Amino acid sequence: MASNDAPARSAWSGKWAFILAAAASAVGLGNMWRFPYLAAKYGGGTFLLTYLVLVFTLGISLLLLETALGRLTGQSAIGAFKQFGKKYAIIGVLASIVPFIIVPYYSIIGGWVTKYTAAYVFEGPAALADGGNFFTGFITSNVESFLWMFVFMAIVFVVVARGVKGGIEKANLFMMPALIVVAVGIAAYTLTMPGALEGAAYYLVPDFSKFSPELVISALGQMFYSLSLAMGIMITYGSYLDKKSSLTQSVVRIGGFDIGVSFLAGLMIVPAAFVAMGSGDAVAAKSGPSLMFVILPEVFAQMGGAAQFVGFLFFLLVLFAALTSGISLMETCVSIVQDGAKWSRKKALIAVMAFIVVTGSLVNLGYNGLSFIEPLGAGTTMLDFFDFISNSVLMPIVALLTCIFVGWVVKPKLIVREVTLSGPFKLEKAWTIMIKYVAPVLVTVILVAFVAAQFGLFKM
Ligand code: PHE
Numbered sequence: 001m002a003s004n005d006a007p008a009r010s011a012w013s014g015k016w017a018f019i020l021a022a023a024a025s026a027v028g029l030g031n032m033w034r035f036p037y038l039a040a041k042y043g044g045g046t047f048l049l050t051y052l053v054l055v056f057t058l059g060i061s062l063l064l065l066e067t068a069l070g071r072l073t074g075q076s077a078i079g080a081f082k083q084f085g086k087k088y089a090i091i092g093v094l095a096s097i098v099p100f101i102i103v104p105y106y107s108i109i110g111g112w113v114t115k116y117t118a119a120y121v122f123e124g125p126a127a128l129a130d131g132g133n134f135f136t137g138f139i140t141s142n143v144e145s146f147l148w149m150f151v152f153m154a155i156v157f158v159v160v161a162r163g164v165k166g167g168i169e170k171a172n173l174f175m176m177p178a179l180i181v182v183a184v185g186i187a188a189y190t191l192t193m194p195g196a197l198e199g200a201a202y203y204l205v206p207d208f209s210k211f212s213p214e215l216v217i218s219a220l221g222q223m224f225y226s227l228s229l230a231m232g233i234m235i236t237y238g239s240y241l242d243k244k245s246s247l248t249q250s251v252v253r254i255g256g257f258d259i260g261v262s263f264l265a266g267l268m269i270v271p272a273a274f275v276a277m278g279s280g281d282a283v284a285a286k287s288g289p290s291l292m293f294v295i296l297p298e299v300f301a302q303m304g305g306a307a308q309f310v311g312f313l314f315f316l317l318v319l320f321a322a323l324t325s326g327i328s329l330m331e332t333c334v335s336i337v338q339d340g341a342k343w344s345r346k347k348a349l350i351a352v353m354a355f356i357v358v359t360g361s362l363v364n365l366g367y368n369g370l371s372f373i374e375p376l377g378a379g380t381t382m383l384d385f386f387d388f389i390s391n392s393v394l395m396p397i398v399a400l401l402t403c404i405f406v407g408w409v410v411k412p413k414l415i416v417r418e419v420t421l422s423g424p425f426k427l428e429k430a431w432t433i434m435i436k437y438v439a440p441v442l443v444t445v446i447l448v449a450f451v452a453a454q455f456g457l458f459k460m
Helices: 015-026 029-041 045-073 077-082 086-122 133-139 144-162 165-191 196-204 213-226 233-239 247-277 280-286 291-301 304-341 345-365 382-409 412-420 428-454
Strands: none
Touching (some): 015 165, 015 247, 015 304, 029 045, 029 086, 029 213, 029 280, 029 291, 045 077, 045 196, 045 213, 045 233, 045 247, 045 382, 045 428, 077 086, 077 304, 086 144, 086 345, 086 382, 133 144, 144 345, 165 196, 165 247, 196 247, 213 382, 213 428, 233 304, 247 291, 247 412, 345 382, 382 412
16 A cells, blocks of 8 residues: 555654553553452462463564564554555454543543542542442442543543653653552552461462463453553554664563563552452452452551552552553554544544543443443443453454464564564564464464353353
8 A cells, every 4th residue: 555645653762762652551550450350350370370371472472473563564553454455454443443442441440540549638548448338439420430530531632632752751761660669568568467478379379270261361351451462552653663673672571561560469459359358269259340449448548647648659650550551542542543534633633532531421321320231241331341342352353363464374474574673583483383373273262262151152
């Protein structure tokens, strides 16, 4: 495709700018909010181990594939696939749907985090630690939950409207290490509480009787989500990267950073859940999206004079992680609309914002006005449904198609050549086998197992 309409493309100032931006997109609510509750729900150590294995094999391989494909083609998702033939554009189109599904519910959780950050200042730690009533009252409220969601959306909107590069990336350079320091501090404190070591053991030591297809599907979905994979974003980021920067080193750093933050978040939250609930089974049974908002405040409240400060700092840092990811999500949506509809940036920005406000409100209604809709069974909400569709269904499908495309259509050599432009690729053979065979088989088996389970062919 001749691109006569392409304005000058943005470019990173160097390798570290790229790593930082990718890490800023990757590290977000997925690490702080989603990973710990999934780990708690799916047997702790078993989930952690499965997740680690998946990230360091499949995850990093795909991260390398996407960034190299972007750098090779110099295009974002749809254009990158289309370059090899019109019919392949569909992979890019499917990938592009994902951020539109995620961004509305991401803003809802972002709103919860914004509310909590403010509540530590104005309402104090005791108000938040009341066994979940505060949280339930808030998310089911007809006014307040919407307001805070809009606040989060507005911040994201303002930043995206003003352009992302300068401020946010610099803020991230400070915020990410700060997040780690606070997480280590809170985890260390939590571990001194009665029952916490048992919780740490639950989190760290695998119990293989907990292994299930559902665990693997969830770990896989979490991997895509947390690494911002299978939605074209890493393709776009790769397309801004110069040919000299090492791709292999970069992706290992991005993946390592992301998993490090998830690991710490789990170490902080899973033992805390144990302190509050007493046993692995109770924790697993009760773990869900509310874990961070109900359990942690209880633990903070026990910190005496430091409670308010620690609670505030914690949620502020989660808020920053959420904002940087929310910004990269919205930025992705805007550029998709801009390229797809050939609209000006301003027009695309307004259209995306309108879309987010409407769909976000709709999904949020799932907690109050429309709570009778329980798409995934009793007690589930539309938010769970959107989360599930994007992470457990759509992203694996996009990843599968991408692997087949690179492994069997354009051939791995093409990507390998791009990777070796900027340094040696020691694991070339292993990577090729991963992309051609392991990844497609693994993802297919998981998807089929899931569909079969949905139709009741076996029980998950
Ligand atoms: N990876 C982010 C997180 O873990 C979520 C996200 C996905 C952000 C896709 C941007 C793009 O929270």
